[in-house]
Amino acid sequence: EAQVTQNPRYLITVTGKKLTVTCSQNMNHEYMSWYRQDPGLGLRQIYYSMNVEVTDKGDVPEGYKVSRKEKRNFPLILESPSPNQTSLYFCASSFSKGGPSVSFGSGTRLTVV
């Protein structure tokens, strides 16, 4: 089944403890991105990647890192999480050309205490 898989679905952590949220897609998509969703703010893009070893900042990149060593994986890294990073995170992937093909993962609800 074609899908975007995020793990974990839920995570509670403490301030300053490094964490990684994984994202994997099996559709051979070139483009992958991370969004955070906050009440009243909609979805805001954190980082995106147009292909292996090519990443760029989105609208709200502060406090996050990403890497794209393989085409299928695009992990989101929080080196020192803070409570203002408590949010619902979505990974998405797409072909880079040819029309609307954006697929979203099921989301990761992160709470930083």
Added chain:
Amino acid sequence: GEDVEQSLFLSVREGDSSVINCTYTDSSSTYLYWYKQEPGAGLQLLTYIFSNMDMKQDQRLTVLLNKKDKHLSLRIADTQTGDSAIYFCAESISAGSYQLTFGKGTKLSVIP
């Protein structure tokens, strides 16, 4: 920069039609999308329209695009309780169809 605006809440009675509105600012957008998010779930692509179209119909869903006014609407006919969700309008930025800018979402509540 790009901006997508939508009203935050809409309530309708079961069986009535729902109309969710959206305005956008980027006149060079190529595709406009409607996503549905059910409680506790991810985003599901409902429908999309290419910017050179005025209307697209897909079963109970009708999308209208007024490019002059940069106004997009989603009409759901015969609204059911299962349609209760948050609906996001999104546009693709001019750089390509894969970069999306989202509105804040409209929460649709269907009253039985």
